[in-house]
Amino acid sequence: MIKGTYKKRILTMILALIMLLTFTQAAFGVADINEAKDNLGTIQEELESVENELKQKQSLKDYYESLTKNMKNSIDSQQLQLATYNEYIVEVTNKINSLTDTIEQAEEEYEQKVSVLKKRIVETYISSDLTMFEVLMKSSSLKQYYDYIELNSLIAKHDQELIDEMKILMQDISDKRETMKMLKASYVTLSEQAQIVLSNMQNMQQTAIETVNITEKTIEVLKAKENALAAEEAEMLNVILRLQREIDYIGGQMTWPLPSCKILPTGGSLFGWRLHPIFFEWRMHNGVDLGGKQGNNIVSTNAGVISIASWGEGYGYYVVVDHGGGVSTLYAHCSKILVSAGQSVKKGQVIALIGSTGWSTAPHLHFEVIISGKRVDPLLYIDPSR
Numbered sequence: 001m002i003k004g005t006y007k008k009r010i011l012t013m014i015l016a017l018i019m020l021l022t023f024t025q026a027a028f029g030v031a032d033i034n035e036a037k038d039n040l041g042t043i044q045e046e047l048e049s050v051e052n053e054l055k056q057k058q059s060l061k062d063y064y065e066s067l068t069k070n071m072k073n074s075i076d077s078q079q080l081q082l083a084t085y086n087e088y089i090v091e092v093t094n095k096i097n098s099l100t101d102t103i104e105q106a107e108e109e110y111e112q113k114v115s116v117l118k119k120r121i122v123e124t125y126i127s128s129d130l131t132m133f134e135v136l137m138k139s140s141s142l143k144q145y146y147d148y149i150e151l152n153s154l155i156a157k158h159d160q161e162l163i164d165e166m167k168i169l170m171q172d173i174s175d176k177r178e179t180m181k182m183l184k185a186s187y188v189t190l191s192e193q194a195q196i197v198l199s200n201m202q203n204m205q206q207t208a209i210e211t212v213n214i215t216e217k218t219i220e221v222l223k224a225k226e227n228a229l230a231a232e233e234a235e236m237l238n239v240i241l242r243l244q245r246e247i248d249y250i251g252g253q254m255t256w257p258l259p260s261c262k263i264l265p266t267g268g269s270l271f272g273w274r275l276h277p278i279f280f281e282w283r284m285h286n287g288v289d290l291g292g293k294q295g296n297n298i299v300s301t302n303a304g305v306i307s308i309a310s311w312g313e314g315y316g317y318y319v320v321v322d323h324g325g326g327v328s329t330l331y332a333h334c335s336k337i338l339v340s341a342g343q344s345v346k347k348g349q350v351i352a353l354i355g356s357t358g359w360s361t362a363p364h365l366h367f368e369v370i371i372s373g374k375r376v377d378p379l380l381y382i383d384p385s386r
Helices: 002-129 132-138 142-242
Strands: 272-275 282-285 288-291 297-299 304-312 316-322 327-337 350-354 364-371 374-376
Touching: 002 142, 002 304, 304 327, 316 350
Parallel strands: none
Antiparallel strands: 272 282, 288 364, 297 350, 304 316, 316 327, 327 350, 327 364, 364 374
């Protein structure tokens, strides 16, 4: 009896110890998952902050690159305008010089005509001792007398008309020269103003170029930080997936996650390396992008428990379903989540709606299959015929 009682006590103690160890492991498992989820949340918040700053810097860079391009066009136009003003200045200067030469020639001709007229006046004055009576007496006829008088009168009148014409011509040329000088002064002013504007434009362009260079360096630093955080986020997600329920796989084939759109993805929507549609860098695409319309239903591909229903900077609103046996599925870029962490779901149950949250260019479902913390090609497990 004593031995039997002793054995029962030993057996009870062993069972209690096993239960204690099981409880402790379970408690540690829950604590580890909660800690990992807290760490994931912290990483995602930091990643979101970096992404926001990166977007701001990228927008700043785009703005100043556009400004640099526009300034180049404006500078080219301004340089052309300045060259035109300078050509006008040269042209008007040549005209002023030509008019000056013309005035000088006219003045010389004027002086010559005045000199001739003066000489003729002197000669007329000297010969004025010849009286009109003597002219009449020397004339062979009365007609010759009147012709002589009229000829002298015409000569005097013609000389005076030539002098008057010369005066008018010189005044006209002088007026044109003054007009040209005023025009030249206006072009010089326009040229000086254009040069000031051009200098300001060149300074703005140089500032824009320097800003672009500085911003590019900042973007490089932010992208490096972003990549590091994205890698840390992926690793933390893997940790959470590895700490999931240690039960066997639920069993059965997975169903297609988009009942309304059973079309196989192509090109950059497939699993593998691709040129990122937003960052234009070659990055690993860990799932497949399935087309659909905003608000279409997303269903769980198999029965399981919701391990994550949250927000990620890259994924946007996303859901992770634990199907047991280390197998999980992930549904990202959702417009709305219809389940919560810890909730059990059935195969084909609606868990979210299609959207374009996170790093997305259009409404679609980013779908992943994760086995023991590693991403695999989802098309090996889902088929639009199912």
